Amino acid sequence: MFSASQQSALSEYIAKFIQKAKNSQSDLKQIEIPASLIAHSDELGFKLKTSFGQGSRTHIPWLACLANGQGASVEGVYPVLLFHTETNRLYVTYGVSETAIEKFGHWPTQWPSDVIAQLSYFPHSKYENAKVLSEFDCSSNIDAEAIAADFLKIIHLFLQMLAQIPPDLGKLKSVKMDELTQQLLESTHQVGLSFSLNQINRLLAAQATKPFVILTGLSGSGKTKLAEAMAYWFSEDPRSQVCMVAVGADWTNNEPLLGYADAINEGRYCVPASGILQLLDHAQKTPKAPHFLILDEMNLSHVERYFADFLSAMESAEPKLALHGQGTLKADTLDVPASLDLPRNVFIIGTVNVDETTYMFSPKVLDRANVIEFRVSVDQMSAFLAAPTSASVNDLNGKGAHYAEAFVARAQAEASLDPAVAAQLQENLVELFEPLAEVGAEFGYRSAKEIARFVAIHRELSGDDKWNYKDALDAQVMQKLMPKLHGSTRKLSGVLDALDKFADAHELPLTQDKVKRMQKRLKDEGFTSFAEN
Numbered sequence: 001m002f003s004a005s006q007q008s009a010l011s012e013y014i015a016k017f018i019q020k021a022k023n024s025q026s027d028l029k030q031i032e033i034p035a036s037l038i039a040h041s042d043e044l045g046f047k048l049k050t051s052f053g054q055g056s057r058t059h060i061p062w063l064a065c066l067a068n069g070q071g072a073s074v075e076g077v078y079p080v081l082l083f084h085t086e087t088n089r090l091y092v093t094y095g096v097s098e099t100a101i102e103k104f105g106h107w108p109t110q111w112p113s114d115v116i117a118q119l120s121y122f123p124h125s126k127y128e129n130a131k132v133l134s135e136f137d138c139s140s141n142i143d144a145e146a147i148a149a150d151f152l153k154i155i156h157l158f159l160q161m162l163a164q165i166p167p168d169l170g171k172l173k174s175v176k177m178d179e180l181t182q183q184l185l186e187s188t189h190q191v192g193l194s195f196s197l198n199q200i201n202r203l204l205a206a207q208a209t210k211p212f213v214i215l216t217g218l219s220g221s222g223k224t225k226l227a228e229a230m231a232y233w234f235s236e237d238p239r240s241q242v243c244m245v246a247v248g249a250d251w252t253n254n255e256p257l258l259g260y261a262d263a264i265n266e267g268r269y270c271v272p273a274s275g276i277l278q279l280l281d282h283a284q285k286t287p288k289a290p291h292f293l294i295l296d297e298m299n300l301s302h303v304e305r306y307f308a309d310f311l312s313a314m315e316s317a318e319p320k321l322a323l324h325g326q327g328t329l330k331a332d333t334l335d336v337p338a339s340l341d342l343p344r345n346v347f348i349i350g351t352v353n354v355d356e357t358t359y360m361f362s363p364k365v366l367d368r369a370n371v372i373e374f375r376v377s378v379d380q381m382s383a384f385l386a387a388p389t390s391a392s393v394n395d396l397n398g399k400g401a402h403y404a405e406a407f408v409a410r411a412q413a414e415a416s417l418d419p420a421v422a423a424q425l426q427e428n429l430v431e432l433f434e435p436l437a438e439v440g441a442e443f444g445y446r447s448a449k450e451i452a453r454f455v456a457i458h459r460e461l462s463g464d465d466k467w468n469y470k471d472a473l474d475a476q477v478m479q480k481l482m483p484k485l486h487g488s489t490r491k492l493s494g495v496l497d498a499l500d501k502f503a504d505a506h507e508l509p510l511t512q513d514k515v516k517r518m519q520k521r522l523k524d525e526g527f528t529s530f531a532e533n
Contacts, residue, residue, distance in 0.1 A: 178463030206370035217374030231292035298350030435498035486529035
């Protein structure tokens with residue numbers, strides 16, 4: 001099952017885990033898995049994962065062997081090394097999930113009784129159902145080879161149990177997408193965040209349509225909080241899967257995002273402190289897990305100057321980001337190639353405020369994104385003022401991780417409309433094309449395709465029995481067609497009148513409200529723009 005070199009790599013990996021578990025001052029990041037172990041575990045149908053706590057250090061760090069699609073927070077059994085920090089003892093155990101969320105896949109849920117009947121339980125209440133095969137005193141010496149040998153005994157049994165499961169049951173169950181939306185909404189409410197089902201639905205549909213979304217609107221209205229909430233909710237390991245970057249006002253190229261070759265030290269690469277390269281590297285190694293890059297205050301600098309490589313990669317059949325031209329360079333924790341793929345499981349969210357310190361987006365940026373506007377209603381403000389709270393997205397860590405693989409799969413799969421809906425959408429888009437074209441704001445083939453894709457995914461997220469075509473159309477007129485509108489009365493009065501009539505005829509409240517506000521500003525100031533301060 002494991003060659004001598006692979007067993008040696010596993011021993012080294014275990015030794016690093018124990019050393020980090022013993023160090024109370026170390027960070028909570030997962031330990032990098034040797035490439036040879038990743039390749040071999042993929043072949044055998046499992047993955048290795050470590051945890052040192054979320055938010056704060058745990059008393060029981062662990063290293064687990066999990067079936068593909070399985071998570072530590074989902075019911076089932078799996079081999080796991082448990083380290084007791086108070087005694088510096090390492091336990092090789094037949095693990096049992098402690099949280100036991102209803103499983104979304106099929107894997108073993110109990111160990112054979114004849115194997116574990118005579119074994120003792122793990123001596124801590126947190127993992128009290130785990131049975132101990134062996135234990136090791138790691139106070140001074142670490143016998144990683146002996147630990148690895150015992151761990152492999154349990155892994156071998158685990159793989160035998162997986163092999164007995166029929167192939168059609170070994171796949172993840174089909175997750176109901178409308179259930180995903182409702183669960184995220186309820187989770188955000190539980191931690192004190194006040195978002196509507198419509199906002200959640202539009203954000204998820206936009207991210208699954210294309211992994212680049214811009215959130216704009218009133219400062220302090222929750223744009224960044226919603227982006228963080230969604231990212232943390234999906235992520236089992238937010239430290240590796242979520243990267244929040246505050247865009248600087250002095251960014252004139254891609255170096256703050258991607259770094260640069262060291263001009264002084266040959267063979268070295270200067271990695272930016274933002275952590276973006278580490279995020280992309282981790283995303284490549286875990287392609288089924290979603291990763292989130294949140295660019296806060298995205299328009300403090302000209303987006304086209306520092307983000308052009310990403311915009312180009314999104315549209316390319318081979319989405320590569322050029323880093324340097326010198327082969328492979330060394331950084332502290334990374335080997336940096338000349339170019340890096342933009343993984344398809346990376347979702348990018350930019351938050352935007354509009355004032356005298358920020359820049360407008362060009363049409364080529366807006367064409368590539370869904371632009372979701374945030375406003376605070378009277379009811380929302382009234383509810384908040386009745387009980388002001390300070391919400392922590394850390395409380396959402398991994399709450400929706402069992403939906404993560406299904407969400408990535410949905411984002412990467414094709415989406416199609418049934419003929420009746422497709423015909424209706426075609427009629428509506430053709431109706432809007434001419435008035436938009438008169439002011440140079442018409443849409444191209446890419447936008448038309450993405451609108452159709454959004455409508456299909458929006459339907460899945462809403463559920464067939466609850467879905468309303470008008471809600472999806474309203475969202476796309478607002479998010480894809482209107483963001484490019486800005487100009488004087490002479491330029492925009494006609495197209496805004498046409499949009500107002502269209503929204504009224506088709507009962508599109510988001511669009512109509514936005515048009516009314518733009519018309520008012522046009523009347524008062526002689527100029528208006530989709531982006532408002």
